[in-house]
Each structure stands twice: as C-alpha cells, then as structure tokens.
Amino acid sequence: SYLYRCPICCEALSHCAQGHYARKLLNDLMEDYSNALRPVEDTDAALNVSLQITLSQIKDMDERNQVLTTYLWIRQVWHDAYLKWDKEDYDNLEMINIPSDLVWKPDIVLYNKADDEESGPSNTNVKLRYNGEIIWDSPAITKSTCVVDVAYFPFDWQQCNLTFGSWTYNGNQVDISLGMDSGDLSDFVDNVEWECHGMPAVRNVMMYGCCSDPYTEITYTLLLKRRSSFYIFNLLLPCFLISFLAPLGFYLPADSGEKVSLGVTVLLALTVFQLLVAESMPPAESMPYIGKYYIATMTMITASTSLTIFIMNIHFCGAEAKPVPHWAKVLIIDYMSKIFFVYEVGENCTTPESERTPLYPEEPMSDRACYQDDRFNDGFYHHDSDPYKYSNGHSMHHQNNHHRSHVVKNIQYIANCFREQRAQCVKAAEWKKVAKVMDRFFMWIFFVMVFLMSILIIAKAS
Structure with a gap:
C-alpha cells in the first residue's frame, strides 16, 4: 500500500530493476561471446550489413592536392546471432547500450581515403536490441581523393566519390546493402564555398585481381557546385x-x-x-x-x-x-x-x-x-x-x-x-x-x- 501511495518511489524502484536486469543481461550475453568471429549461425551464409551515410559538413576542398575533407555520420546495422535474449526474462528490457569494443564489428572502410593517419568511425557505443540487431552510429572526419576538373573555374561543378566496403570480407561473407537510396542531407551545414546538390548512392559488386570472390561496395557521389561570387x-x-x-x-x-x-x-x-x-x-x-x-x-x-x-x-x-x-x-x-x-x-x-x-x-x-x-x-x-x-x-x-x-x-x-x-x-x-x-x-x-x-x-x- 505504501508503493501505491508513492509513485515516485515506484519509478525509482523500476529504474533500479532495469539497471539490475541490464547488468545481469550483459553478463549473460558476454559469458561465452567472442567478438573475433563473424556472428552467424551458418558459416556459409553471408552477414548483411546496412550502411547509411549522413553528410554533416564539407570541411575543405583542396583543389591543388585533389583532396576532399568531409564530416560524416556513419550508421551500420547488422544482426548478431549470438546476442539475443528473451525480453520477458529481463523485465521487458528491449535495448541496451554497450561499448562497441565488446561486439563484433564489420571492417567497412573508405576505399579512396587520402589520409596518412588512421581515420575512421569512432569507437562509440552500439545499440543492442533483444532480437540481435546492432545499430552503430559513429562520426568520422574523412579525407578522400577527388579528381577535380577546374576547366570551368570558378563556375565549375565537381563530383566526388566516397566508396565504402569491407577490407577483408568478400561479398559471400559480408554483404553490404544501402540503408537509403542516397546520402542523408537533412543535417547538412551549408558551406561558404560549395553548394551540395545531392548525394546519390549506388551498390556495386566488384571483382579484383587478388581474389576470385566478389566484393560489394557502396559509392556515394557528392555533387558540388562552387559559389562563384567570391x-x-x-x-x-x-x-x-x-x-x-x-x-x-x-x-x-x-x-x-x-x-x-x-x-x-x-x-x-x-x-x-x-x-x-x-x-x-x-x-x-x-x-x-x-x-x-x-x-x-x-x-x-x-x-x-x-x-x-x-x-x-x-x-x-x-x-x-x-x-x-x-x-x-x-x-x-x-x-x-x-x-x-x-x-x-x-x-x-x-x-x-x-x-x-x-x-x-x-x-x-x-x-x-x-x-x-x-x-x-x-x-x-x-x-x-x-x-x-x-x-x-x-x-x-x-x-x-x-x-x-x-x-x-x-x-x-x-x-x-x-x-x-x-x-x-x-x-x-x-x-x-x-x-x-x-x-x-x-x-x-x-x-x-x-x-x-x-x-x-x-x-x-x-
């Protein structure tokens, strides 16, 4: 009867219960888990990874060295077969946030990077759902090569490609798919020199001379128009x-x-x-x-x-x-x-x-x-x-x-x-x-x- 008279106490106890079950859930999930292997039940099956890119800002376009510097938000979504639970056993807990180092992550990198230092997605937390779905949102500052055609400078248009793909897994092991048909520009911060007129995306299956297996890659084409007033x-x-x-x-x-x-x-x-x-x-x-x-x-x-x-x-x-x-x-x-x-x-x-x-x-x-x-x-x-x-x-x-x-x-x-x-x-x-x-x-x-x-x-x- 005291709990009914004190809803704040009930809410506090509920949070305590959620925290207790989250800690117990994490211990149970990581007891026999290994982040070194691809998390699939059938090793012959391909793991599907959904990739979505949000363009936040164009930091710099170096025409002389032909390098484009961008600030991106990268979202990767996949299913881990060994990180599932019955939410009713854990007080209807549907999602937890855990460090990304604890789980297996796809090694998706920017193919046409032009940076000497190691730059990639930050080691942010991942969102883990009860059905094994993992959502990894991470920011990244990328430097990519861009073939700049300055014939019509300062009234020029530039098309810069951002190609993402797995570095070690072929298409039979990790299959990359498009989260959206194009890059997301809803949070784009206007640049003083360049106007962004779209970021279409296309999925390609490539064959390389080193290997006989196909490799899937996603190419985002950044359509830029120079502001010529200056x-x-x-x-x-x-x-x-x-x-x-x-x-x-x-x-x-x-x-x-x-x-x-x-x-x-x-x-x-x-x-x-x-x-x-x-x-x-x-x-x-x-x-x-x-x-x-x-x-x-x-x-x-x-x-x-x-x-x-x-x-x-x-x-x-x-x-x-x-x-x-x-x-x-x-x-x-x-x-x-x-x-x-x-x-x-x-x-x-x-x-x-x-x-x-x-x-x-x-x-x-x-x-x-x-x-x-x-x-x-x-x-x-x-x-x-x-x-x-x-x-x-x-x-x-x-x-x-x-x-x-x-x-x-x-x-x-x-x-x-x-x-x-x-x-x-x-x-x-x-x-x-x-x-x-x-x-x-x-x-x-x-x-x-x-x-x-x-x-x-x-x-x-x-």
Missing part, C-alpha cells in the same frame, strides 16, 4: 577592369611619356592575379578558362605595348624624317582621321571651325608687309631733316636703291627661312597626325577585342 569580385572583375586600361594607353598623349609605363604596369598587375590563380589550381595540363582569359589579356596588353612603342617612334619622327608617303596621306590623314574623329594636333574638337586659328600660317611675312617696310624706310629718308641729303638728290637716290635691294634680300632670306621652317613643322605635324590616327584606330580595335574576349570567356565558363 571569385567574380576578387579575380574576374579586377582582370576585366584592368584589361580595359590597355586600350586607353593608345588614347594617352604621346608627349606625356607615360604610354609604355601604363602598359607595363597593367601587365604586372595581371601577372599578380595570374599567380594567385595558379597557386590554387592543380598543376594539370588543362588550364582553367580564367587562366586562359588572363593569358589572352596579357598577350593583348603585350601587343598593345609593342604597338605603342612603334607608334611613338612615328610620333617623334621630327623634321629630319622623310615626308609622309602619298598613300599614307590619303588613307590615314584624309579618310581614317574622319572615320575616327581625329582632328589636327593641338586642335580642340569643341572649337567651331570659324574660330579656329591655322596651326601654321601660309606666309609668315607677306611681300606687302615687306613693301610697307620699304616704303616706310624710303619715306624716312625722304623726310629726313639733313640739308646735305636734299642737296645731293641723285646720290641719295642711288643710296636708297642700294639700301632697298639689301633690305629686300634680307627679307627674302628671312622669308625663305620661315618657309623652310614651316615645311619642316608641317612634315612633323603630319607624322604626329599619322601616329594619332593609328593610336585611335588601335584603341577601338583593342576595345572590341577586350569586350568580345570577356563575353566569350564568361559565356564559355558559365
């Missing part, structure tokens, strides 16, 4: 922006002296990004498309820098150079300059035509000005106040004629010097305009090349 903003976008600086080197004035420096600086910047990509990629023969994009861009910048050096030689031809050929005047100066909107050197393209001043005047000093100067000099002698000059008119007239011819010769010499200087300046200006038109032509050519190359590479990779 690489787009840190690798692709800087290269895309830097590559657009290469055509602008043609727009930079040649007199600034910075055209070649800009090309070399851009080339060095791209080399740094190329090294960053090369360090993270495996040293394989197949180069990723982003690497091809870098190489193509660097080749284009090298070509643009070489052309810039060639055009600068044309720009600085100077007055000592040969005149511009006739075909170059017609093709480059007359037609191409209009197509690419190239105006005269030093000319402001926003200034109206009527307000523009000619760069080189036709005649630096006209004959009319010379005659005005002569008349001025003649008038100066005629209006001189010296009485002796007026008294001897014929002598003064002769002196004036002689002086006038001398002045005219000087003026003609000066005019010829100006004409020669003007011709030299016009020749130098023509070479500068040829260089400027070629600069503008190659600028648009390289702009189109950069744009098309970027579109083709990104479309191909994505």
